Amino acid sequence: MAGQDEAREHEPWSAFRQALLNDGMLVATGVDGVYGRSSDYEAVAAAVDRLAVAAGGGQEVVSLRFPPVMPWEVFRANGYLESFPDQMGSIHTFRGDERGHAELVRRAESDEDRSDLLATTDLVLCPAVCHPLYPTQSGSLPEGGRLAEVTGWCFRHEPSRDPFRMQAFRQHDWVYLGSPEGAREHRDRWLTIGAEVLTSLGLPVEQVVANDPFFGRPGRMLAANQRMEELKYELVTPVFEEGRPTAISSSNCHLDHFGRPFAITTADGDVAHTSCFGFGIDRITLALMDRHGTDVLEWPAPIRSMLWP
Amino acid sequence: MAGQDEAREHEPWSAFRQALLNDGMLVATGVDGVYGRSSDYEAVAAAVDRLAVAAGGGQEVVSLRFPPVMPWEVFRANGYLESFPDQMGSIHTFRGDERGHAELVRRAESDEDRSDLLATTDLVLCPAVCHPLYPTQSGSLPEGGRLAEVTGWCFRHEPSRDPFRMQAFRQHDWVYLGSPEGAREHRDRWLTIGAEVLTSLGLPVEQVVANDPFFGRPGRMLAANQRMEELKYELVTPVFEEGRPTAISSSNCHLDHFGRPFAITTADGDVAHTSCFGFGIDRITLALMDRHGTDVLEWPAPIRSMLWP
Numbered sequence: 001m002a003g004q005d006e007a008r009e010h011e012p013w014s015a016f017r018q019a020l021l022n023d024g025m026l027v028a029t030g031v032d033g034v035y036g037r038s039s040d041y042e043a044v045a046a047a048v049d050r051l052a053v054a055a056g057g058g059q060e061v062v063s064l065r066f067p068p069v070m071p072w073e074v075f076r077a078n079g080y081l082e083s084f085p086d087q088m089g090s091i092h093t094f095r096g097d098e099r100g101h102a103e104l105v106r107r108a109e110s111d112e113d114r115s116d117l118l119a120t121t122d123l124v125l126c127p128a129v130c131h132p133l134y135p136t137q138s139g140s141l142p143e144g145g146r147l148a149e150v151t152g153w154c155f156r157h158e159p160s161r162d163p164f165r166m167q168a169f170r171q172h173d174w175v176y177l178g179s180p181e182g183a184r185e186h187r188d189r190w191l192t193i194g195a196e197v198l199t200s201l202g203l204p205v206e207q208v209v210a211n212d213p214f215f216g217r218p219g220r221m222l223a224a225n226q227r228m229e230e231l232k233y234e235l236v237t238p239v240f241e242e243g244r245p246t247a248i249s250s251s252n253c254h255l256d257h258f259g260r261p262f263a264i265t266t267a268d269g270d271v272a273h274t275s276c277f278g279f280g281i282d283r284i285t286l287a288l289m290d291r292h293g294t295d296v297l298e299w300p301a302p303i304r305s306m307l308w309p
Numbered sequence: 310m311a312g313q314d315e316a317r318e319h320e321p322w323s324a325f326r327q328a329l330l331n332d333g334m335l336v337a338t339g340v341d342g343v344y345g346r347s348s349d350y351e352a353v354a355a356a357v358d359r360l361a362v363a364a365g366g367g368q369e370v371v372s373l374r375f376p377p378v379m380p381w382e383v384f385r386a387n388g389y390l391e392s393f394p395d396q397m398g399s400i401h402t403f404r405g406d407e408r409g410h411a412e413l414v415r416r417a418e419s420d421e422d423r424s425d426l427l428a429t430t431d432l433v434l435c436p437a438v439c440h441p442l443y444p445t446q447s448g449s450l451p452e453g454g455r456l457a458e459v460t461g462w463c464f465r466h467e468p469s470r471d472p473f474r475m476q477a478f479r480q481h482d483w484v485y486l487g488s489p490e491g492a493r494e495h496r497d498r499w500l501t502i503g504a505e506v507l508t509s510l511g512l513p514v515e516q517v518v519a520n521d522p523f524f525g526r527p528g529r530m531l532a533a534n535q536r537m538e539e540l541k542y543e544l545v546t547p548v549f550e551e552g553r554p555t556a557i558s559s560s561n562c563h564l565d566h567f568g569r570p571f572a573i574t575t576a577d578g579d580v581a582h583t584s585c586f587g588f589g590i591d592r593i594t595l596a597l598m599d600r601h602g603t604d605v606l607e608w609p610a611p612i613r614s615m616l617w618p
Binding site for chain 2: 029031035037038039041063064068069071073076082086088089090092093094095098101104105109113114115119120122123133153157166167168169215216
């Protein structure tokens with residue numbers, strides 16, 4: 001039945017999705033936007049990730065890895081709850097007794113709502129890979145600020161059958177913490193570096209002003225303001241037959257959005273500004289497959305030798 | 310204040326935990342059992358993961374990677390909800406309007422219960438790395454069964470300050486799907502291979518019969534049965550000054566527990582049996598640090614050359 005549904009789809013991404021599934025690059029799990037990945041897919045993703053690291057040129061940086069879950073308290077303090085509640089993955093568990101458990105199992109079997117039997121924990125899924133970093137950087141930064149790189153799994157609750165819109169995906173972020181000028185410079189520098197990396201992989205990119213999908217009416221104003229101040233840029237590449245511009249990397253100037261709640265200060269004692277540039281590891285992997293095909297062995301030699309020198 | 314709490318701790322793991330945090334191997338996040346990892350820690354974890362792959366000796370296998378979230382339906386169908394409800398990470402999100410959102414933000418700020426404002430999704434955190442594999446293997450297996458390897462993030466809601474008991478951690482599993490005899494042979498073979506890998510890293514291990522922490526009174530019977538039938542073995546290594554036996558790898562014979570709900574059959578048309586052997590990537594990394602210290606450069610040369618040949 002899923003096959004029939006898919007055959008009926010005539011979205012711009014339908015053929016690409018079908019090729020990824022048919023060729024076993026992605027494996028459907030039954031939930032839109034959540035896939036298993038083949039070893040070929042992962043080999044590309046790992047190679048892209050290595051390029052994302054190498055692009056830093058071996059600078060001394062803070063290098064940290066966080067699990068896919070992070071404290072609710074960080075989520076609340078950094079404003080994500082206010083701006084993107086509909087994208088959250090709040091982690092709940094069962095704290096009841098055997099009787100409650102029997103009722104939970106019964107409801108699961110009859111597909112009745114179970115939410116009131118499950119209690120919140122102090123965790124959420126990490127929505128952006130740099131978020132868990134900031135609370136660990138509280139205190140005074142060195143002169144000139146600090147550079148950090150983080151990578152890991154992100155979650156956004158936005159089910160879609162478009163392979164480019166996954167619910168669970170990986171980012172590799174280069175983050176700066178320091179002065180307002182330093183944050184802008186970092187953003188500009190990494191937009192250039194990122195474009196070079198992507199172009200070297202045969203992915204033409206354009207730099208465009210963008211906004212995040214803020215929630216509700218106040219969110220529309222926040223989004224407009226973000227665009228007006230040019231706080232967010234995306235590197236977009238054309239995908240599918242019609243060349244739909246699709247973001248595969250992005251940069252954000254956060255101003256003091258993270259510095260303030262987590263008490264990060266510059267060497268001069270000012271509230272730190274931060275900015276980040278993120279390589280969208282899964283999106284870049286997908287864009288490569290859209291452009292060069294799902295048979296990695298058939299990719300152009302220059303692309304292969306960039307990925308696997 | 311956290312520092313004072315920690316100074317007061319006199320648990321067997323207190324000194325080890327403090328060393329990991331002081332030396333920056335792990336970074337506290339404010340939630341017990343959820344840590345950031347340093348690049349040194351990750352270098353060891355990645356090396357252990359490579360050894361877990363290499364231990365397969367280059368056999369033709371199904372190799373898949375799944376994200377940290379998996380379908381609720383898989384969780385329900387494979388019996389985890391019945392057996393381990395208190396360990397689940399059920400993923401909820403906000404589906405309300407702006408008014409509900411304002412109330413959610415208010416409750417978050419005043420630290421009131423928010424669970425009734427959040428709705429279930431069709432996802433849970435993956436509790437064991439092999440679970441998302443089985444539903445993708447529905448249908449008839451080849452003669453002799455099938456071998457698969459999977460790795461990724463697992464979640465179990467069991468907050469603890471013992472570093473060996475993380476809520477979010479990585480496993481690397483070798484899975485067999487096929488006949489009952491094949492499943493036992495796989496288990497036995499991999500207990501031997503696993504012990505060799507761990508011993509080569511300077512970790513003495515002992516093979517012990519074990520059980521999973523099944524929930525409630527019926528769970529006690531399930532656990533007793535699991536031990537009696539010797540379905541679960543752990544490879545334990547002594548850690549801390551007192552040499553507490555700590556599982557760093559384990560194997561499970563699942564009988565037809567996964568074959569039945571996911572309609573996996575042998576070439577002969579019988580319901581498939583499955584078994585798995587899992588390297589506990591984070592636990593092995595921690596055991597190495599407990600035994601050889603937190604300064605990776607000072608580890609014995611033979612251990613270093615095993616990890617980084």
